[in-house]
Amino acid sequence: MNIEGGLPEKLEWIRDSLEFFGPELILFTGIIIVLCAGIIVPSVRTGRSHGVPLILALVTTLLACALSLADWNAQGEATDLFGGMVINDRFSSWLKIVCDLAGALTLLLSLPSSQERKHVSEYAALVLGVVLGAHFLSMSVGMVMIFLSLELISISSYVLAGYSFRQAGAEGSLKYFLFGTASSAIMLYGLSLLYGLTGSGIIASREFAEGLMEHQSLLLLVAGLLALAGFLFKMAALPMHLWAPDVYEAAPMPVVALFSVVPKLAGLAVLTRFVLAVTAYGQTAFDWKAIVGLIAILTITAGNVAALRQVNAKRMMAWSSIAHSGFLLIGVGALTEQSVQFMMFYAAVYFVANYVVFGYLQYFESRGLQTIPDFAGTGRSDPAAHTLLLTGLISLTGIPPTAGFTAKLLIFTGLYDAYRTTNDPFLLWILVPGLLNTVISLFYYLRIPYYAFIRDGQSTPVKYLTWTNFLGLVLVLILLGLFFRPDGLMGWINKITFVL
């Protein structure tokens, strides 16, 4: 092969690729700026104007979001960049938008509690790091990129998990680190085997698919599962979910909110691409959809039943987020174009509802309510906050009149539709317990309102017009609006033409 031969056009497409990297570049510069702000501005170091880095990071995420939006509108079809290392399509743009908004909300949530937090600028930088890693991960199809961006997210998360500088935080990040490294090693092993089997480091490439065609063996299955393990770890899905409860319990609330959305969605994106790749246009010997479906249903069930008896609110939400990653996986299990679109819708709704809940959990935590029994009787004194929280929880459950219902309806519709087209009874077997799980989930979701409203307890009245209530109200209105008029958002999502 001739090396100089390829060189000019390689430089050519590198230059072309760069213009699709607006959001990522913004985030990168954001990280630098925030760090420099932390170093240069003395008042940040002394902790007096702690808000500054957060505001800067917030602006950065919003800019990134705007840019992602821009190239959402710009490009219609998928374009692969950097020699196919990454793909930029509407699928990834959508996830980028959601992740940016999630990052922004996280920073917003961390504003009130930032004064008792040290190293605010590093904190902001790490949050941006997570978001940036999510950006890369949602785009990447090259194994190297997958691995690197996954590690980018992981390493930032390890540090963030311990950001409440307490014993619990240290323990959480330690566990997170050990588990995460192990799972990434496992994934790496799987990826290496896949590379060996196909001879291509890019899962979207043609020779990857051909290589799969040649080796439809058990080893391929094992390799795929090992690789899958890493993604499942990011999504906190079975069997790689074990870290989630402990870490969630340990981490500060905004970080937990971030964990429950951004790495999950990024992992979901890469998992979707991966499953689509290994199914190799449906010619594979193994029913990867069924595997994902199985994992999904196990995850849903495990998450829901385990959440039933939780005492700590954060821990309960951890299990709930596990269950929800199961619901998201259903979209992958069906793996039709609609189902992926519905999955995106679900992701958006889940993101909003989750932030409502975590926002209020932080609000109540600041008032000293840690465990669920602490909430007893607080609903009487603070009905506004609790009603908004209740709406968020109901949306997570999936009951009208909240968008959660629409999202679940659509997810199951997608499944049903897949069942209709590919007459695969397995999908039906996912459908039924999936629906039953909704009932189970209601129990723990309603426990906080139950304690707050029905159980008696002493509580002091508080004023309604708070910053949190305003934020919550906005998000709740979004949830309600998405129930009453989902067609706007859905029509938008319909533009996602999902190909590798």
Place this chain on the structure above:
Amino acid sequence: MIPIEHYLILSAMLFSIGLMVVVVKRNAIAVLLGLELMLNAANINLVAFNLAHPERLDGQMFAVFVIIVAACEAAVGLAIILRAYRLFHTAVPDDISTLKES
């Protein structure tokens, strides 16, 4: 040339040993050692497979990046372990389990 299967068997051994170390050793640093072993096993795979597909250097590239990442992980991991050690006066995760199902 050495058949690729031999590389693979070697990597499998290292991987399993690493896994064993991870599970068996109580000290966090020892666990870290095991993890490093597992990463190495993956690297061996990559390099070996690159022999099978020699026209591009993907495998070796990948291996290099893995090494870098491994270094990063080691750094952060040790930092974390040291924090935990400072707070708990032990580096044995089993003694550090305040977070568990109530």
Place this chain on the structure above:
Amino acid sequence: MSPDADIAYLIVAASMIVLSAPLVSGILSALVPVRYSWLVSLTASFMLLIAVVGAVLLAWTAGLEQTRHFSTEWFTLGGSTVSAGILIDKYAVVMVLVVTIVSFLVHMYSAGYMAGDTSMRRYFVMLGFFTFTMLGIVLSDNLLILFMCWELVGFSSYMLIGHWMELPSAAKASRKAYIMNRVGDLGFIAGLMIVYRNTGTFDITMLAGHALQGWETAAALCFFLAITAKSAQFPLLTWLPDAMAGPTPVSALIHAATMVAAGVFLLARIHFLFPPPALQVVAAVGLATALTGAAAALGHFDIKRILAYSTVSQLGLMITALGMGAKDAAMLHLFTHAFFKAGLFLAAGAIIHTLHQAQMSTGETYDVQDIRNLGGLQRLMPVTFGVFLLCGASLSGLPMFSGFQSKEAILSSILHGHNTWGVMVAALFILAAFLTVVYTFRLIWFVFINNTSRPQWTTVPEVPFVMRFPMIVLALASLWWIVSPNPLSFSGWFMTGNAGALSTLTSMAVVLGALVFAYLFFRKKAAVPKVADILTSTFYLDTVFAVLVIRPVGHLSYLFSRIDRKYIDGILHGAAYAQVTLAHIVAWFDKVIIDGLVNLVARLAAWTGALVRTFQSGNIHMYIFWAGIGLVLLTLFIVA
């Protein structure tokens, strides 16, 4: 307009008066304020008087010859419409007369009897309401409305039996009566449904045309179940004696004259629905009831119970007649029976009332209804005695009394067929008549003649006029002339035909013989010294009678009363207990099994949750270990 048309107007108007007057009386009594509750008796009696006038007008205009039918649309079901209307024929007219007159008299009597009762208003409300619904039964042309009124009379009888709520006996009796009737009503409903299923209509006049293909006997027996309950036929008769816990005028009106006769009336009205086999069942039941009732009446000592049993047996006779197809005769007996039995009850009520007063003055307590405590009242209460005597005579069917004529009518029409079945029935019928005479005589003997008089009874007064007047009217109404001018023949304004001399003579002989026997027997039993020696001459006769008749009858009566008390009630109670226990079992099932399943599901979920959470040991090594194991298991599962 044609004369027929305005006759029709008159008839409808009259029947409207008849129907509305009692209802108005009930409503008025409800509206009267508590302080003026004495007003109630006046208004109520007055409205009933109007009703009587209306009834007379109705009888005069409608006459007995042709049947008239007026109906209007009530509601529509899909295509078909359910109509409501009045059907007036001979029986309806007769019943209207009976009901209004007796009801009026009882109202009047109650004015005295219930004076000073705290809940007098409720009493009169219910009395008026009862009369209204009873007239509804009589006049309605439509089985559905008839059934509605049928249940409503049950309701008002429930309220009136339980009028004295403080008495547990009253409460129990009322509930028992209502539930037994309800059981009968199930039969009625079933019958209704069968009729509707096959004909699609409730209108009695239209039913005559249709045929219930294959369902005749079933429908007939269903209806007959209802009749059995309402008219206290065997075996559903035990509620009637208990119902005597209610005020005596109520017993007179409802449980002697009218309501219990409703069954007989219904049977006469839908007689055409009854095929021969069903009719034989009817006759058999009727006879059984007649004998049981009569024998039981012989065994009892409570005056009202005895009368109640006699009512039962008389109703049995009517049913028997209907079973033998003698509609007119049965209705005639109903007509006569209403008057003399009401008279008997009112007289008994008078005695009870008076003696209660006496007890209040002297403050001693004994059961005034127990005939063994009574005796020698004929001097103290001559009017009552006279009334009792006349009505009793009519009941036992002495010649010159209406009872004689109606029974003779029945007997003759039973024998009309000249077949063995008829003869058998007739024989038993005669036995029943015989027993009737005996217990009636016994009753009168014990209450009035047999002298165990107490000293303080010299103060016992005769009842006031307002109570005396109805008794006298009823006594006169139990004479022959209300049936026909000829004291020995039943063919009069109501029905024609003449009994064979044979039947007339037999009945006469039976009655008189029974009378003589009873006299001799009870005279001795009463141990009146100065007649003892006369008895010695007929000693053997006495013993023979005693051995051959009295003892068996005594035992039989005892046995029958035992059967009533123990077995039939026992069965009912047993059923009730069984029901309640079943209910408890069901409740337990409810609590344990069904809730249990739900809780089981919950526990299952909790258990799985615990299982999942056991992996959360907080131990990172184990996390990694389990993750690895999980992956391996997943692989194995997929491969396998």
Place this chain on the structure above:
Amino acid sequence: MPDHILTYLIFLPVLAAFLALFVPRDRAMWFKVLNLATCALQVILVIMAVSRYGRETGELRLEERMEWFSLNLGTWGNLKAEYFLGVDGLSLPLIALSAFVMLIAAISSWTIVKSVKGYFILMLILNAAIIGSFAALDLLLFYLFFEFMLLPMFFLIGIWGGSRREYASIKFFLYTLCGSILILVAFIGLYISGSAPGDVATHTFNIMHLRDAGNYLPGSVLDPSGGWVIGGWPARNWAFLLLFVGFTIKLPMVPFHTWLPDAHVEAPTPVSVILAALLLKIGGYGLMRIAYPLFPDAALSLSWLVGLFGVVSIIYGALTAMASKDLKRLIAYSSVSHMGFVLLGMASATQEGVTGAVYQMVSHGVITTMLFLIAGVLYDRTSDRMIGNYSGLARIMPIYFAVVLIAFFASLGLPGFSGFIAEIMVFLGAFRSEVIHLSLAIIATLGLALGAAYYLWTLQRMFFGPLHVRGAATAEQLVDLGLREKTMFLPLAAITLILGIFPQLLLRYVDTFAVGFVALLTGGS
């Protein structure tokens, strides 16, 4: 306001609830008056609606229809949901009943003291949800209102309930949510296989469209002509079964009824009134509006099952009522028994039966309101509902006794009260129906005797006999009805009486509906 009368009916309470948000929480009287005014206004609106409706029609009136949203499902058409309201002979009486009962409940809520604001806001929301679910003709809209009832009810029982309120509320919620999930599954299947007339691409929730078999995609899951077969059984039967179970949990039907007694016993009086009088009706309404018309074939082939469960409910409910010691629990079980008649009438698939079923729903709505108010009266006085603790009350509370008499005898189907008409019609239908066996009807008649038994026994134990009061209560507490209570009872008694004597007043509306219903069933088979 020519044609939006239903919208006004539904959203008036919502508006009121919104206003109530801004009333300071210590102004108890304001909330009560607001609620009362809202309900009164609704009654007026209902009267207007009835007058608009006219009498002669069988089909929908007062329709309001606009597109809600339509989602693009990519290659697979798009999903269309409508804001579609309308009333016919079935829903009009029920809406009228709802408005009326809500008014009564508003009066009866006067005694609420605990956190009044939340209570009345929840009541108003519940009100809107109930009327909405009676008026909605779009499956998704219906489901929205249907679910919307759960949470207010949950909190109304859970916060203002009695001693075991937590258990009761959770149980209620569990049951009804399971039911609604089953219903949801069927709905998904329906809109997946149904389509708007004309364009196949549009998947609709419109009940009226899903009614006729022509609108189903050929070969789709629930296609009436050649739908799928799952587990050796037509998918349509499965779907019908799902709907059946889902709605009969609400009805409630044995064996899905055990939430009812607990919920009733624990709930405060107005809430249990609404629960019994209206929420149970939504189960029957759902069966008649959705399950039967959309699956006539399955309904006919399974009507033996429906009838069987109906009869079982009748007998079982009556027996259990007989065994229960708590007055309110007894009444609750009597509801189970009475709603069994609705099932039986429906199952008979005859003119009489269907009419009777609807009639029974309305009349039970009125009568059970009286019954629960009666239990509430006693509970307000002495906070003790044990039957065994009372005796001879008739002497000291004569008016109360009169009311109890009316209510009990109306409930056990005494002629002259609405219950009698309903039950007799159900029996007429059951006896002449071809689809269910005669024996069912005959067994069902036993229910009447049992009903008489437990009511009369209760009367005898509580009101007859010598007066004494056991337990915590004292005879001094037992004062007779006050003016407010009389004003609650009077209209109720009047209505059951009027409906019992002049059934045509209601049949005028129900009859035409029943004609169409039966035609749909028998035509659909």
Place this chain on the structure above:
Amino acid sequence: MIYAFYIFAFIAVAAAAGIVFARRLFHAALFLLVSFLGVAGIYAVSFAEWVAVTQILVYAGGVVVIIIFGIMLTARIPGRPTAVSNSKWFAGTLLALAAMGFLITLFLSESFGTATAPPVEEGFTLVNRFGIVLMTDYLLPFEVAGLLLLITLVGAAVLAATRNNNPTS
């Protein structure tokens, strides 16, 4: 050369096994170092000089040193044994044997291509080619790796810099 492979392989595995059985943590780290070197040797004999060099530099020179620092820091506290105790032998061996047997059987059942040396044009060494590929095809991963290092730096700094005045709070 073939023997070299097996020798190195033996060294790597033996050293790895040594880690398992090492009593003291410090020895384990040294075993790791040996194992790394063995692996590096394997790279060297299979046409991956660059990787081998990186391995030696980064792992042997970097990681192991860090780890040993870590061991020192955690061992320095008096009264605490530096001996590393083992637990869950059964679980560990079970998992390890399961994984090993599984993988090896699978590997033996599968056929991979034959190993061939990567082609090199004249005038270029493998390292040149490596560099060019790194700067063109792998430009993005290269940058991301830099970013990763930055983040690591920040994170490690944060973790190291915080002195906790009150551990329990």
